[in-house]
Structure formats: structure tokens, C-alpha cells
Amino acid sequence: MTGSLVVAGLGPGSDTLITPEVVQSLANATDVLGYAPYVARITPRPGLKLHQSDNREEIARARAGLQIAASGGRAVIVSSGDPGVFAMAAAVFEAVEAVPEWQRLDIRVLPGVTAMLAAAARIGAPLGHDFCAINLSDNLKPWALIEKRLRLAAEAGFAIALYNPRSASRPAGFARALEILREAGAASRLVVFARAVTTPHERIEVHTLQDARADLADMRTIVIVCNAETRRVGRWLYAPRQVS
Amino acid sequence: MTGSLVVAGLGPGSDTLITPEVVQSLANATDVLGYAPYVARITPRPGLKLHQSDNREEIARARAGLQIAASGGRAVIVSSGDPGVFAMAAAVFEAVEAVPEWQRLDIRVLPGVTAMLAAAARIGAPLGHDFCAINLSDNLKPWALIEKRLRLAAEAGFAIALYNPRSASRPAGFARALEILREAGAASRLVVFARAVTTPHERIEVHTLQDARADLADMRTIVIVCNAETRRVGRWLYAPRQVS
Numbered sequence: 001m002t003g004s005l006v007v008a009g010l011g012p013g014s015d016t017l018i019t020p021e022v023v024q025s026l027a028n029a030t031d032v033l034g035y036a037p038y039v040a041r042i043t044p045r046p047g048l049k050l051h052q053s054d055n056r057e058e059i060a061r062a063r064a065g066l067q068i069a070a071s072g073g074r075a076v077i078v079s080s081g082d083p084g085v086f087a088m089a090a091a092v093f094e095a096v097e098a099v100p101e102w103q104r105l106d107i108r109v110l111p112g113v114t115a116m117l118a119a120a121a122r123i124g125a126p127l128g129h130d131f132c133a134i135n136l137s138d139n140l141k142p143w144a145l146i147e148k149r150l151r152l153a154a155e156a157g158f159a160i161a162l163y164n165p166r167s168a169s170r171p172a173g174f175a176r177a178l179e180i181l182r183e184a185g186a187a188s189r190l191v192v193f194a195r196a197v198t199t200p201h202e203r204i205e206v207h208t209l210q211d212a213r214a215d216l217a218d219m220r221t222i223v224i225v226c227n228a229e230t231r232r233v234g235r236w237l238y239a240p241r242q243v244s
Numbered sequence: 245m246t247g248s249l250v251v252a253g254l255g256p257g258s259d260t261l262i263t264p265e266v267v268q269s270l271a272n273a274t275d276v277l278g279y280a281p282y283v284a285r286i287t288p289r290p291g292l293k294l295h296q297s298d299n300r301e302e303i304a305r306a307r308a309g310l311q312i313a314a315s316g317g318r319a320v321i322v323s324s325g326d327p328g329v330f331a332m333a334a335a336v337f338e339a340v341e342a343v344p345e346w347q348r349l350d351i352r353v354l355p356g357v358t359a360m361l362a363a364a365a366r367i368g369a370p371l372g373h374d375f376c377a378i379n380l381s382d383n384l385k386p387w388a389l390i391e392k393r394l395r396l397a398a399e400a401g402f403a404i405a406l407y408n409p410r411s412a413s414r415p416a417g418f419a420r421a422l423e424i425l426r427e428a429g430a431a432s433r434l435v436v437f438a439r440a441v442t443t444p445h446e447r448i449e450v451h452t453l454q455d456a457r458a459d460l461a462d463m464r465t466i467v468i469v470c471n472a473e474t475r476r477v478g479r480w481l482y483a484p485r486q487v488s
Contacts, residue, residue, distance in 0.1 A: 016268070019357065021260035058485075082357075084364045090372030093475075093482035103478035109365035113263065113326075113355045120328045121353035128334030129385075130393055132376035132402060141373075141487040149374055149400045156396040157389070158376060231337075234347035238337035241302075243385040 003069035005105060007089045009082040009112020010041055013199035017113045025076050025110060031068050033061050034078040034088075042078065058088060062095035069105045082114035086135045086163050115222040116161035119194035122204055124236035126192060126226045129243065131159035136166070136173055143173065147180055154184035159230070159239060162223040166214065174223075175214035181225060182209055190237060192224040193217055206237065247313035249349060251333045253326040253356020254285055257443035261357045269320050269354060275312050277305050278322035278332075286322065302332060306339035313349045326358035330379045330407050359466040360405035363438035366448055368480035370436060370470045373487065375403035380410070380417055387417065391424055398428035403474070403483060406467040410458065418467075419458035425469060426453055434481060436468040437461055450481065 006025040011017035026032065032042050036052040044050060053061050061077060068075040079087035089109050096102045120127045132153050138146060153160050160181075166174040181189075187210040195203045195218065205216060209225060217223055230239050250269045255261030270276065276286050280296040288294060297305050305321060312319040323331035333353050340346045364371045376397050382390060397404050404425075410418040425433075431454040439447045439462070449460060453469060461467055474483050 011263075014265070016265035017263050017355070019255070019261050019263060021258070024260070082361050082365075084361060084369045084371050086372070089365070089369035090482050090485050093368050093477050093480050094484060096480070097475065097477045103480075107480075109369065111261070111357045111361040111365040113357060114361065117326050117328060117355040117358065121326075121333070121355040124337050125328045125333035125353065127328050128330070130376070130378045132374070132397070132400075134374045140485045145401070145487065149402070152396045152400040153376075156376075156393045156400075158393070231341065233337050233341040236337050236340070236347075236351075238334050240338060241334050241384045243389065 002106065003072040004074050005065050005069040005092070005107045006076045006110060007079065007083045007092050007108070008076050008110045009079050009087070010038060011113040012081055012115045012118040012197050017118065017198060019110065019112065022110050022112065028074055029076040030073040031075045032078060033065050033075060038078045038080055058091040059095055062088065062092040065092065066095055066099070066102050066105065070102065079112070082112040083109055084111065085114045085133065115163070115197060116224060119192060119197045119204070119222045119224060122194060122197060123192050123206070125238040126224050126230055127159055127161070127239065128241060129159060129227055129229070129239040131161060133161045133163060135163045136177055137164040138170065138173060146177070150177055150180045151184050154181055154186045157227055159227040160225040162225065164219060165217040165221055165223050167219045174217055178209065178212055178214060186225065186228070189228055190226040190230055190232070192226065192237065193221055194224070195221040197222065246350065247316040248318050249309050249313040249336070249351045250320045250354060251323065251327045251336050251352070252320050252354045253323050253331070254282060255357040256325055256359045256362040256441050261362065261442060263354065263356065266354050266356065272318055273320040274317040275319045276322060277309050277319060282322045282324055302335040303339055306332065306336040309336065310339055310343070310346050310349065314346065323356070326356040327353055328355065329358045329377065359407070359441060360468060363436060363441045363466045363468060366438060366441060367436050367450070369482040370468050370474055371403055371405070371483065372485060373403065373471055373473070373483040375405060377405040377407060379407045380421055381408040382414065382417060390421070394421055394424045395428050398425055398430045401471055403471040404469040406469065408463060409461040409465055409467050411463045418461055422453065422456055422458060430469065430472070433472055434470040434474055434476070436470065436481065437465055438468070439465040441466065
């Protein structure tokens with residue numbers, strides 16, 4: 001019996017954004033593992049074991065999935081969005097590195113629609129020009145590095161997608177991030193706050209950076225700081241293709 | 245009769261990466277418009293008109309789609325990857341801006357799996373930490389701006405996804421980009437060349453930036469310059485979650 005581990009992205013919320021290859025891997029799975037709200041999106045069926053775990057237990061979850069694969073099971077670890085963007089894929093390879101025999105396992109990463117792409121699509125095309133993505137959580141990197149990247153990203157003129165802008169345990173970081181971007185000369189730029197995008201709870205607001213308040217974001221919000229050239233057309237925003 | 249325009253992403257190549265909402269929009273379409281190789285991916289059927297155009301005719305294609313919608317048709321403009329990332333969505337809103345009555349049309353952008361996410365998934369998790377995406381085509385922006393962004397992205401420690409690295413009309417830019425990144429101190433970084441990802445012609449190679457040659461890329465290649473911390477584990481690469 002040959003096992004496998006798939007690391008699959010469920011997209012930002014709507015099932016209409018789950019790719020057919022992810023649907024197929026779930027149909028073949030013996031075990032689905034993930035953060036509880038993501039596992040809750042999987043339809044139970046006989047022969048499928050669902051393993052829900054806490055948000056912070058990424059390495060333990062990765063190891064559990066690899067152990068199931070090593071024992072002949074077909075495990076799927078589910079992530080929101082794309083598993084390679086601030087999600088489970090990196091944790092899986094970190095776990096593989098620690099146990100060399102796991103390198104021989106059948107492991108596949110299945111990409112998905114990451115939150116910034118879905119948010120951008122709902123409001124127009126704010127990522128139509130060069131852009132960057134920064135995870136504002138400082139659980140695993142120093143805050144000073146985040147500040148440095150924000151300053152350089154503003155100087156480069158990138159549109160800036162901010163993941164995990166704000167959580168109960170890190171209430172102050174996002175306000176500071178907005179301040180740094182204002183100091184970096186980006187105060188007149190437009191900022192998109194897209195919460196729970198493509199779900200029934202979706203809420204999208206646009207402000208200038210000057211007027212943006214930190215409490216407009218929570219952990220279900222993706223924030224896009226548009227580039228300086230971004231234009232409003234009716235209810236839409238877009239980054240022009242031509243920049244001089 | 246109410247028309248509509250959908251701007252849809254077909255993903256990087258494999259039909260198993262097309263989202264159900266895009267499949268649905270194509271099933272409802274009266275007209276599909278796009279660059280010829282993308283339109284060639286659509287299955288013909290009675291009642292569906294296929295409009296193929298050249299790569300450079302983006303604004304003309306956007307206007308044609310908007311005109312079909314204004315006349316009551318259900319037009320779908322197809323892009324490779326995600327339509328919001330260096331693709332058709334920005335061109336559509338640029339066309340809308342020029343003709344104010346088009347703002348009242350039913351326009352939707354449907355996101356897709358953009359090439360860098362699919363390439364990253366095939367090789368592991370090189371975009372698992374902060375990253376940026378830069379379009380190396382200087383058709384619509386000055387080359388000096390591309391150079392500035394490359395230098396700042398290297399200084400920020402981003403993984404760097406390079407779209408449209410090389411074309412017959414711009415043979416020298418990509419070699420220069422590699423040189424700039426080496427000068428910026430990134431010579432020991434790993435570089436992923438992912439060509440025609442998720443198609444039968446897929447070819448993925450990894451080199452150090454020091455050893456990378458410009459002729460490893462063409463217009464069907466997405467290049468990912470990994471961040472400095474990226475590790476190899478067997479056939480995989482990943483960006484560690486923890487950075488000090």
C-alpha cells in the first residue's frame with residue numbers, strides 16, 4: 001500500500017473557487033487535516049477521517065499528515081487560499097527536512113486562489129502592475145524586518161498586499177504598519193480592506209491611506225495598499241498598465 | 245436583454261486548475277475573446293463565437309468585449325493565469341475609463357491560479373515567506389524602473405517572481421536583470437526556471453543565481469528568485485517560516 005500527502009489550497013472562501021484537482025484529491029483522501037474552520041468546509045463521507053487542529057499547530061499537523069502517508073494513507077492537508085502563500089506547504093517541507101525518510105514519500109502541493117487575487121478581482125485590478133505580499137504576523141520574524149520591507153516596498157512603488165494584518169495577540173502592529181507607509185510618502189494611496197472575500201460575510205471598503213484606520217482590519221481581512229498610479233473608475237480600481 | 249463582461253483566468257495550463265466559476269461563465273457565454281493560444285483552450289459549441297486576437301491588441305480586445313456586453317451579449321475575455329496579474333483585467337478598466345457609459349455594465353473579474361503559484365507548488369514552497377512579482381517587460385514602463393525595483397526587492401529580502409522574463413523583441417533585459425540581482429548580493433540565491441508549468445511541456449530547473457543563464461528562460465517561463473534563506477530538501481525547495 002503506497003501512501004501520499006497532498007497539500008491543497010481551498011481558495012479564499014467560495015467553493016466555486018476550488019480547483020478540480022483539489023476536489024479530486026479530496027475525493028480520494030482517507031484523511032483530511034487542517035485548521036478547524038478549513039476542515040469544516042469538507043463534506044464528511046464514510047471512509048474519510050477529518051482531523052481538526054488549532055491554528056498554531058502547523059508543524060504537528062504537517063507531521064501527522066506525513067505519518068499517515070508513511071503508513072499508507074492518502075492524507076490531504078487543507079489550507080485556505082494557496083497552500084504556498086503564508087500557509088501549510090512551508091511547514092510540511094520543514095517537517096520533511098527533519099525526517100529524511102519522508103523525502104521518499106509521494107508529496108504534492110496543489111495551488112489555489114490566494115486571498116489577494118480574489119480581493120483584487122472583486123474591486124478591479126489593483127495588482128495589475130508590480131506588487132509584493134507581506135505577512136504582518138511577527139510570530140516567526142522580527143518586527144524590524146517587517147518595517148524594513150514596508151519602507152522598501154513603498155520606495156519601490158509596489159502595490160502591497162498585507163496578509164494577517166491584525167490579531168487579538170498583535171493589536172498594535174497594523175497601526176504601526178499604516179504609519180510607516182504614511183511616513184514613506186504613500187499617504188495619498190488608496191487602500192482596499194477586503195474581509196471574508198467570496199463568502200456571505202464579504203465586506204470591501206476603500207480608503208486613502210491617510211484616512212485608513214487600523215480597526216478596519218482583522219485576521220479575516222486582506223489589505224491591499226494600491227500603487228500611487230491606481231485609478232478609480234466608478235466602483236472599480238485599477239493599476240494602469242503604462243507607468244512613466 | 246442585459247449583457248455582461250467576465251474577465252476570466254484560465255490558470256497556467258492544465259484544465260484541472262480552472263475554477264468552477266470560470267467553467268460556468270464559459271458555459272453561459274455567447275462570445276469568448278482572447279489571445280489566440282488561450283482561446284484555443286476553449287471547446288467550441290453551437291452558439292458560442294470565438295474571437296482570437298494577437299498578444300499586443302489588449303485594448304482593442306477589451307473594447308470589443310465591452311461592446312458585445314453593451315449590445316446584450318455575454319462576453320468572456322480569457323487570460324492565462326489570473327486576469328489581474330499582468331493580464332487583461334487592467335486593460336478592461338482602462339477601456340471602461342475612456343467610455344463612461346460602460347461603467348454601468350455588468351462586469352466581473354474571476355480570479356485564477358497565477359503562474360508563480362503553480363510553479364511554486366511544483367517545486368515546494370519558495371513563496372512561503374514575503375515575496376514580490378515583477379513584470380520584466382518594458383513595453384509599458386521604463387527599464388530604469390525595473391532596475392530600481394529589482395535592487396530594492398533584493399535589499400528587502402523578498403523572493404522575487406519574474407513574469408515575462410524574455411522575448412524575441414527584448415533579448416537583453418533578462419540577462420541584465422540577473423546581473424543586477426548578482427550585484428545586489430543575491431548571487432548565492434537559488435533560482436527556479438519553470439517553463440510551461442502544468443502542461444505536457446513543463447520543464448523545471450533550479451540553479452544558483454551565480455550559475456543562471458538568461459537563455460534558460462523564454463516567454464513561457466516564470467522565474468522565481470528564491471529568498472536567501474530558502475532550503476533544499478531532496479527534490480524540493482522551501483522558504484522557512486522562521487526568519488531571524
